[in-house]
Amino acid sequence: MDEVRLPEGPSAALQQELNKLVQGARILEIQGHGDRIFGHVALRDPDGRGFWMKRHEISLGEMYDHRDFVLVAFTGEKLAGAGRRHSEWPIHAELLLARPDLNATAHTHPFHSVIYSAVKKPLGSVSGPGKPPPRFDGTSEYIDTPELGRALAQAMGKDAKITIMRHHGVVYAGRTIEEMVMNGIDVEYRCKQMLTIGSAGDLPFEWPDADEIARKFGATANAKRAGSPTALWNYYCRVLARAEAQGDPRLSQESLL
Numbered sequence: 469m470d471e472v473r474l475p476e477g478p479s480a481a482l483q484q485e486l487n488k489l490v491q492g493a494r495i496l497e498i499q500g501h502g503d504r505i506f507g508h509v510a511l512r513d514p515d516g517r518g519f520w521m522k523r524h525e526i527s528l529g530e531m532y533d534h535r536d537f538v539l540v541a542f543t544g545e546k547l548a549g550a551g552r553r554h555s556e557w558p559i560h561a562e563l564l565l566a567r568p569d570l571n572a573t574a575h576t577h578p579f580h581s582v583i584y585s586a587v588k589k590p591l592g593s594v595s596g597p598g599k600p601p602p603r604f605d606g607t608s609e610y611i612d613t614p615e616l617g618r619a620l621a622q623a624m625g626k627d628a629k630i631t632i633m634r635h636h637g638v639v640y641a642g643r644t645i646e647e648m649v650m651n652g653i654d655v656e657y658r659c660k661q662m663l664t665i666g667s668a669g670d671l672p673f674e675w676p677d678a679d680e681i682a683r684k685f686g687a688t689a690n691a692k693r694a695g696s697p698t699a700l701w702n703y704y705c706r707v708l709a710r711a712e713a714q715g716d717p718r719l720s721q722e723s724l725l
């Protein structure tokens with residue numbers, strides 16, 4: 469396998485973060501984001517060299533540890549790691565350049581989100597956060613140039629952490645790995661809700677009131693729930709551990725390197 473070695477590999481602390489991102493990828497695999505060997509996750513390099521991106525040719529669930537990443541410069545050059553680089557690296561490069569607040573990014577093709585990406589109507593909300601994520605409708609083709617990456621980052625803007633990509637998939641991010649994974653799970657859940665509503669025929673359907681949603685999911689409510697992301701992350705880790713213990717075939721039990 470083609471391998472470029474840095475004088476120094478990832479530090480012990482970085483290895484630990486990358487291992488956590490592997491766990492996040494495996495959680496995403498079993499929470500509706502698996503699409504064969506497609507889709508990828510990335511983490512900003514703490515030393516500013518670029519970002520660590522899942523290597524190509526394995527699925528999210530086949531990631532095993534920190535060795536399943538390649539270090540990619542913001543210009544696209546592979547700086548370290550074994551394995552191939554995904555062609556859609558500009559998604560992560562341009563998003564991380566445009567948004568210094570974000571550290572973890574992902575692009576996947578979850579089933580319901582991909583279908584909803586063909587719907588022009590902004591994503592509604594039955595029980596989740598009310599604000600619809602932006603939709604990138606520039607192209608449905610691969611985001612494999614810095615120009616396209618910049619257009620996608622621009623569609624996400626300065627505040628959003630999720631963007632639906634027309635006829636393609638979703639991109640989502642977080643200040644932390646945990647937040648990025650939760651955003652991915654949320655958008656797929658909401659798209660599934662909306663598609664279910666869309667196929668509910670003539671059932672009378674009502675939307676929650678905007679003020680009510682703001683009270684439930686606004687900044688004040690979020691501040692009160694400060695501890696919940698960790699508790700939720702721990703829950704998804706427990707589900708993952710049980711799936712691994714049961715031998716879920718989507719999850720590799722050893723490194724594929």
Ligand SMILES: [Zn+2]
Binds near residue numbers: 507576637
């Ligand atoms: Zn894609």
